[in-house]
Amino acid sequence: MLVTSLKQTSPNSTMQLVIMAVKEEPSMEAVEIKGYPNVEAGAAxxxxxxxxxxxxxxxxxxxxxxxAEAAEFARVKAENAxxxxxxxxxxxxxPLAAQT
Structure with a gap:
């Protein structure tokens, strides 16, 4: 079973996500696998x-x-002109046509 937790070593340090492998025995002995600094901040x-x-x-x-709309408007405006x-x-x- 894997258990995750956040830990901070000092007030100004980054948070670390700690993944623990927990044996499913009555002793529930936990072994730290790896810490990932600032995982939550990275995800955010x-x-x-x-x-x-x-x-x-x-x-x-x-x-x-x-x-595209402006180009169409310019095309229609040119056609109207x-x-x-x-x-x-x-x-x-x-007037010339009327004379003939």
Missing amino acids: EKARVEAEMARVEAETAEKARLE EFARIKAEEADMA
Whole structure:
């Protein structure tokens, strides 16, 4: 059976996760296998970094969506300007067409 515990050797030292192998005998003699310094803080930092990466990915996707929307808006605006130019040319030619 494995038992885990946290221990701190002094008030200013980092926490250590201690994994113990416990014999399943009446004496319950415990043997320390290995201490991992600052495991909980490392896991919390990893989770924070992963959350930050997810946020940046979401912002990048939103930026790409907005840029695509802006490009579509610019395309439609250019089409509208071309349509207005053609209508203005037609209006300029209307008096000439009436003369013939």
